[in-house]
Amino acid sequence: MSLKTLKPGYSGEVKDRLENFNGNQLVYVGWDHQLLFCAPFTLAVSPDIPFGQLRDQVMASVFSPHPEWTQINWDSAGWLLDGKAFVPQLDVSLQAQGIDHKSLLRFQTPELAGFMSAAV
Amino acid sequence: MSKVYIALQDNDQSRYIVEAIEDDNPEVTVNYMPAMIRIECEGQLVVRRETVEDKLGRDWDIQELHLNLITLGGNVDEDDDRLSLSWNA
């Protein structure tokens, strides 16, 4: 089904195209079963930064207020990229490992149960 | 049968309208909440002009109900003498 319009062929302007972000791309990042942060984050980053920089600088800047952030064992943490299992390469750029504009990254830390073991 | 309902502002006029509704629809439930009165009933509920006029002691136009009405649920049927609310199922 598509939009019913007064005149044929209407389509709205795509507001969030990559070229509108001044050289950056968007990456969304969520911490599964962790709800101190009420929602995933929207991060605007250069497609050329290596994954290690995304994780240890950009992600740390928003996730580090959680007391368990520093306890995460990244060797056992799991990742999903747009819903599929993913193994990040720390020194490879986002772009080169398929993390493109408006990709969603989720990570899981099953060893950490959160405050009062309640996923907080 | 589903419940129809009507809610009125809790004020001096509504008091008489509620009394009239209770007289004409003995099976209604009346709930008093802060600032409002909610009246519900299975199937059908009728507000009759004559009964309200009796209670108020003056002429009353059925459309005056709008002044105190907060909400209602059910199919509305109104004429000069009555307003009824009903569900068909």
Next chain:
Amino acid sequence: MAAKKLNTKDKYRLLTRDLDWEFSYEDRKQAFPFEEFEGIKITDWSKWEDPFRLTMDTYWKYQAEKEKKLYAIFDAVAQNNGHTNISDPRYANALKLFLTGVSPLEYQAHQGFAHTGRQFGGVGARIACQMQSIDELRHVQTQVHAMSHYNKFFDGFQDWSHMHDRVWYLSVPKSFFDDARSAGPFEFLVAISFSFEYVLTNLLFVPFMSGAAYNGDMATVTFGFSAQSDEARHMTLGLEVIKFLLEQHEDNVPIVQEWIDKWFWRGTRLLTLVSMMMDYMLPNKVMSWKEAWEVYFEEAGGALFKDLARYGIRAPKYAETIEKEKEHVSHQAWWLFYSYGDATAFHTWIPSDEELDWLSEKYPDTFDKYYRPRWEMAKKMEAQGKRFYTKGLPQLCNCCQIPLMFTEMDNPTQLAYRDTVYKDERYHFCSDGCHDIFVAEPEKYVQSWLPVHQILQGNCGGPGLEDVLRDYYRMNVGADNLDMKGSPDEQRWNSWKGVA
């Protein structure tokens, strides 16, 4: 002989239907160019019913009476320092959200009904829309008047219409109405008159207004119920619209069903904001959101859809998800606003211990298990002098524009994620409901003005968040936002009450 008085039916016929005219030298289709493109088939406009048979003269008579009563109370509130009689200064924050989030929707409804009424070939429908358009204008005006009193004494009321167009969480109500108003006239009626007015506004204007009364806010309960006396008429119009469309042609049934599915979901998402007003922002509680939902959505909506089943209409899609969400959404929403409380134009706070206990009692299956621990954590952080504010911008749903804060209803510690790819662009949603709405009409939603993305494109000033809040949103940073504790609102209240 005394002049005979016309009965209501005759008067209605003469003063509405008789005002129509035949098109003798112009093409009727060109006069009503929006009437057909949505696929709705109207065979006989004269079948349109207005059960209240309100004519313009009666309309003015009763509306004038309502206004007189209302303004007498506004005067009394102002003359008697009504703002000092509210239950608790926290309450004023619910009004700030109302004025910035809801009152502008009344104005949108005013414009929407004026436009929509013009597009209908049937005179009954045109007049009903005209009255509703005037009602909605009255609503925004009375709300602004009522709250202008609070604006003199509390922060956050000053730039409500500017904020409505720009502030991140206000894009939720704004985009809802933009969506409805940019649809065709029949979809607008199903969206607003039926889905919104008949079922959903009850949840805002009935239990919340009753709550305003219970919190000592005479001005708000009065404008609320005065507006609601018009809503009762709008609701009746909404139900008649649906019956009329379904009776006109069987081809209308699937179109109307799709609109019901879409607009009940959109409305449910919009009411997330109201859920937290009920459960968290009213210091004196009347009923929980869950209880209100059961009375006004499940019971009233259930009766309605049972009645409409004879036309082949079923309950809205995702009714099962909606039923489960009543246990969760208010808690998830208040946590969102609490944790982004540095970017809201109203104050937020940790519920008191008594309030936490009330929530446990009202939500025995979910509150202690999933939500109380967050508040315990927040209390702990506050005690350490680190009141929790989330850093960084959230991911938004491309349809309802709410941050992706809803969890999977069968797995309440896991956030829900949905996405789709349309013309090589990926789009993200909070739920199946929002996903399906996008997929049905992607050409419309690719242009969603998502506040987070707009900030990151540099379209909202900056570079810092505080610059956006101050210059682009026009918040008085440090006064309008942040926690209730230590706010200028709280200090003024304490000085009125003689509390140190």
